[in-house]
Amino acid sequence: MTAVTPPRPFARLRLLAIAVALCLMSACTSAVGEQNDRGSTGDPVDGGTLRVAAKTDLIPKSVFGQSSDGGNALIGLVYDSLVEYPHDSLEPRPALATSWKVAPDGRSIHLELRDDVTFHDGKPFTSEDVKFSIQTIADPAWSVQLQRTAAAVTGFDTSDPHAITLKFDRPLSNILDLLDIVPIIDEDTFDQVKAGTGYNGTGAFRFAGWKPNSELTFDRFDDYWGGKPHLDGVDVKIVPDPQAQASGLRSGQYDLLLGTTARDAETFGKDKKYAVLDFEGATQQTYVGFNLDNPDLKDVKLRQAVAYAVDRERILDEVYRGKGIAQNLSWSPSSPAYDEAAAHHYDRDTAKAKDLAAQVGKVPTLPLQYIAGDPTAEAVAQIVQANLADIGITVDLQPVEYAQMYQRLVGADFDGLWIFGHTYAQYTPATLPVSAYPFNAEHNASNFLSDQYAEHADAAWGAPDPDGDVAEDAYAALNADMIDNVWLTDLVTFWPRIVTSSSVHGIDYTKRTELILRDAWKDQ
């Protein structure tokens, strides 16, 4: 007998209502989208100071190490680089270098430099400044993640003040990453940088002052080579509490937030008074790291058990509100190193995790350190703790102040497990295993050393074409190393989200999460 659905009164009316609702929703969505794209609409207005709330303060001795929101703001505003990647691609565009050419053997690069650039103190920019900047980044004292790449530049031809040739002993597949990342600094005033008292760059804004744990201030640089910026200045207030940042934006105290939680960003995105800017190419990762110097974490089976146990999809959905990718490797799908199977090798499998943990035997309580006072890190840590409890591993959560977390990362000094963020997978793939603190094959935060991994990192680094066959083989080998050895396991790849008031326009971000405000302006 065929079941017959009884006719439903008002069915058409209901369909019509749904259609109207969908139209309204799509109109709302477009409105939000317009808010997010507002930078390109309307005529820019000169004047005003942009008030920015940042979560973490400048750490002077790590200012070139992407160590904090305050430090990143300073680098983005005060300094320029030779080339610039847009945040969503690896196609460099001219900045202080107007053109460049890599030698056919890959062992040198020649750059033509702008001849109309001065530092904030009036000194002209020359090729000697490029040499000094790269040599500074190569100095291990500054703990810069690109140090190895900078140190691989072994020769500088500065005979022409407006051109430079950089020479290497071997091809460097990520040389353009270095040129995008290295800020051009001034040798004559470098003592001030060391002391944290002054920063003389060529960027759109001049450093005006720093009150530790309080604020950084910047003034407009009228002689900026790219044209006078619209804003009079920028005040970056240090506001570690995301809730205080959100309240400050709502009350009109701030114009732009550099530390909202994903949930707050989602809430702001529904309100036309605010805009949420997504910088999808400038991806970052949250990961669980393992210090292999801890005897309890030496057995790879235990690390694999953890990798299988964590619920990445839940972390993505509930903590990052779906804005990212849940995967155990760092590469974005657009990266030449991306391998979907490898990226999901450790998709959650509690049975397998339990089995691996059982093979290890009794596991003592493991310390898990995360950033104190960071609601996102705390939520992720608690989910990971619950996931590991499911397979019989007890974890002791230990909140650690941000500056101390950073020190421990650089010094490879975590007690056991830790949750932190990393970056550099958005660059040429060789940059990650050669440069990033958690992945550096020579010295990493996990104290994981492997000749095989170092060899594969080297092969990727020296590949003549980052998209060629040689490089692809090296990337596959690196992915296998990461899967087999699990000295860390990525949880979520996500992109930065900046929340602004709707009166702010023209905001941009570098690929390494530094603010670009040279075209920014505020409604008066």
Place this chain on the structure above:
Amino acid sequence: MMRPKAWVGLGLVGFVVLLGIVGPWLAPYGPIDQIEGANLVGPSSAHWLGTDEVNRDVLSRTLSGIRIDLLVVFLAVPVGAAVGVLVGLVTSWWNVTDVITQRVFDVVLAFPTLIFAIALSAFIGPGVWTIALVIVSLEVPVFGRLVRTSVRSVREMPYVEAAQVTGAGSWWVLRRHVLPNSLEPLTVQLAVSMSVAVFIEAAMSFLGIGVQAPHPSLGSLIKDGTTLMYDAPFLALGPLALVLALVLGLLLISQSLSEAHRD
């Protein structure tokens, strides 16, 4: 006869104590159980106070969190009071020890409570025992000072001089005459200190230097609730109501004791 406000105070405190004792057995979930798919669910019949950002039942966490506050109220405060009374009794009898002890008390009391708490947690780390230690450390000088006032006035009384003339030792005089005469102001102060202790726990956990995740206390639950105030305003309501009930109840009790003492 007990005053009505004393009954109200006892009722409020008794209610919270009862919840703290039996609540965890009645709670539908464990305080750190994460419930699949229940992310920031609003109050409902399944979750009376909703669920938090990592899918935990807020009612179950609140009932469990009460115990932390009861621990600091009914353990740390009495310990601090006992030590303070003992130190105050003994040292204030003799002038030299009295001067030394009072200056030490001055130093401790000169620190604002939260500055002292932050400094202590920097040394020994955050946690429930840090809260207890802060409260004990702060209550010792408070009770020491209070009992000193009694000692200094009672020791000049004729009956004390008479006892000493008959050969009574200092310890006997302190125990037999001084302490009983100090009890009434001490009981009033005990109730006041208990209400202050609830605030200290809440403030320390709110600042992140008290009870640590994933374990709940009323203070940490309020902190979690304010973090999500715009998305889930219901999260902090339950813990806030309980802190209010506990503080109000203890203050009403202390007021009643004080009034009875004056009468």
